[in-house]
Amino acid sequence: MRAGPSQEEVRRHNLGTLLRYVHIHGATSRAELTTKLGLNRSTIGALTADLTAAGLVTEKAPRGTGRAGRPSLVVRPESSTVYAYALNIEVDRLRAARVGLGGRILDRREAPRPRGMQVVDAVQPLAAFLDEMRRDVPAGARYVGAGLAIAGMVRRADGMVRLAPTIGWVEEPVGEALVEEIGDVGPLIVGNIADVSALVEHNRGAAAGRDNVIYLYGDVGVGAGIIVGGRRITGHGGYGGEVGHMVVNPYGRPCSCGSRGCWETEIGEYPLLRMAGREDRSGREAVLGVVEAAMRGDWVAQQAVRHVGQWLGLGVGNLVNIFNPEAIIFGGTLRDIYLVAAAQIRSRLTEVALPACRENIRLRTPELGTDAGLLGAAELAFERLLEDPVGSAG
C-alpha cells in the first residue's frame, strides 16, 4: 500500500505510458496522444523530446492531411533500431526472432523440435539462431534484452521451468542453460507461452480493447493465458492458468500429471488422434489431417472432432462461469478444432455457462497466429524498457 508518487516518478510513469502507447498502437499523432493520455500538449511535447533524444521514437510531419493548419506531428516507435530477441520452445517447434520496438518481427528462424529432445539439445539450435541473427543487426541498433516463452510452468521469481509435461522437462533452469551456451545475452526473462500470447492478443490482436480475456493454447497439453481487468494473472508463484489440469471427467483417463480426467485428456492432441484411429502420428500436421478428414466427411474423424468439441465447450463453459470474460481465443491446435466445431462448442458452452456470465462472450481465433508466442516473448524483454524508458537508456 504505497502512497502517491514523487515528481520524478510521475515523469518516468508518463514516459513509460507514452512509449507503451506507441509500442502497442503504432504511429500516433501528438494530438491523439494528448487526448488518449489525458496530458496537455506541452507535456506531450516534452516527453516525446526526451524519448526522441533517447533514440526510442521519431517524430515526423504526416503526409498531406488535406486539412488546413499545421498538422500534428506523428510519433513512431523506433522499430528498426530498438530490438529484443524472442525465443519459443514449443512441443514440436523451436522459434527465434529479432523483434523491433512496436512488435515488428525484423528477422526470424525456426526448426522442428523432435519430441523427447532434452534441454541441452534445444538450447544449441536456439543459440545458433541468435548467433546468425546477430550478424545482420545494423550498426548503432540498441539491444533491450531477450525473452523466452515455453510451453511449461515457469517460476516468476527466477525463470526456472518447474514442469513442462508436454515437453517432458522437470525443474530445468533453461535460461541458465541458454546463457551458458551463447554467453551473456543481457537480461533474459522466461515466461509461459500461453501467458505471453494472451498479452499480445490483448494488446494488438483478437482481443484488442477487451479487458477480460482467456487465451487457450493447445497442443499435447492445454494452458491458458488469463487477462482480468486488463492485467495478466498468473497467481502467487507464476503457475496459474493450468486449465488443462482442471478435472472435467473424474471417471476418465489417467493424465500425464498423475491425476485422472483432466481437461487435456479429452481435448489434447492425443485423444483426438486416438479417436481418429491415428495414434501413430503426432503434431500439428496430424491434428490438421484429422480436421481436414472431418471436413471431407470422414465419419471416424468427425466423431473425434465432435468429441473434442463437446469437451472443449464444457471446459470453456466452466471458465466462463469462473471469469465472466469478454473473449475466449482458441490458439494452437484448439484453433483448428474451433474452426470445424464452433457451433458445437458454442452449443455446449451455452448449456454449461450461466446466461449472465456468457452474455457478452466472443469466441475468436488468434489474429497474430504463431507469431503471438514470439511477440509475447519479446514483450517480456520490452517490459523493462517500458517501465523506465530513459533510465534504462541512460
Place this chain on the structure above:
Amino acid sequence: MRAGPSQEEVRRHNLGTLLRYVHIHGATSRAELTTKLGLNRSTIGALTADLTAAGLVTEKAPRGTGRAGRPSLVVRPESSTVYAYALNIEVDRLRAARVGLGGRILDRREAPRPRGMQVVDAVQPLAAFLDEMRRDVPAGARYVGAGLAIAGMVRRADGMVRLAPTIGWVEEPVGEALVEEIGDVGPLIVGNIADVSALVEHNRGAAAGRDNVIYLYGDVGVGAGIIVGGRRITGHGGYGGEVGHMVVNPYGRPCSCGSRGCWETEIGEYPLLRMAGREDRSGREAVLGVVEAAMRGDWVAQQAVRHVGQWLGLGVGNLVNIFNPEAIIFGGTLRDIYLVAAAQIRSRLTEVALPACRENIRLRTPELGTDAGLLGAAELAFERLLEDPVGSAG
C-alpha cells in the same frame, strides 16, 4: 491508459491511502504510517490534520511506551461516529448492521428468512431493522452510505440481481425495492456475498497479508470471492466467481441452473442431506446435524461427509491449478464440512493440483465468521469514502 496524476490527485490518493490503512489495520502510529506508506513525516502530519479536520480520524499520544523521547502520535479511525449500514440477504437469514469506519459493528439485527420468501417480503424486515437502528445513532454521527450483499449474481453497473438461484430470484432490482420501502438511504451499493466476504477476510481476517485468495461460500449453492494480486476479480459484468457451476461430474445430477454435474450438485446442502437420509430438513442447522452425527460415528452421515469432502477437494484442486493461490477459505456450510473432512479434502486436492500450483497453499476457515458478509457489505459503502475522503466530506 491514463498518464500520471496531478498534484491534487496525488493528495487525494494519499489521503485515501492513509485512511484505508487505518480503516484496515486499526490504530497506527505516525511513525509506522511513515514507513508503511513511504511518505515523509511532514506529509503524514499534513494528511492526518486534513483527515482529523474532516472528522474521519483522531490522533492521540499513546499510553506510556516505556521508551525515551516524544512518542509518535497514534492515528485511529473514527469508528463510533463515521458509519455505514450493511445488509445481507442469505438463503436462510436476513442480517443488518450499523458498521463504524474501521470495520466495527456498532449495532446489529437479524431474522430467519423462510425459503421461498419474495423480494418484497425480504425488504420489509430489512427496512424495519434500519429504522430501529437509526433511532440509536448518536447526534453528529456521519453517515457514509449503505451496502447490500446477497447470495446471487449482481450486475456491477447498477446492482440489479440477475440471478440468485438458491434464493429463487431472477432479475430483481432489490436495491430499488429497498429504497422504495424505506425512502432515501443515500448511496446504496449491491454486491455478491462471497465477493465481499473475500475482501474482508483478505483485509482483516484469515487471509490478511495474502494477495491471492479464494473464499468459498457454500449453502444450497456455492460461490467464490476471488482475490488475485490483491484485487477482487469479478469479470466483465461483475458475474465471475460462479465456481458452483463449474461442471465436475458431467454424468452427474441435474443442477437448478439447467446444466448437469455442477460442483454444487455434489457439495451443496442438498446432496449432503440427501445422502445422509435427511432430505426432509434444510439449512445450516441441518448441515451441522449431519456433521455432528458423522463425528459421533454415524456411518450414513460419515459417508455423506466423505462424499462431499471428495468432491470439495477435487473442485478446490481445479481452482488451485487455475489460480495458483496462497489461501483457500471455506465459508458458510463448507466451513463445517472442512472441519470434519480436512484430511480428505487435502488428500484429494493433492491428487488433482499440480505440485507447483499447490506448494504454498493454506486451507483456512474464516476468522470473521458470519460477520464477514456484514463487514463486506459495509466495505461497499466505505469504498466511496476511501477513494476520496475529503472530497466526500466537503
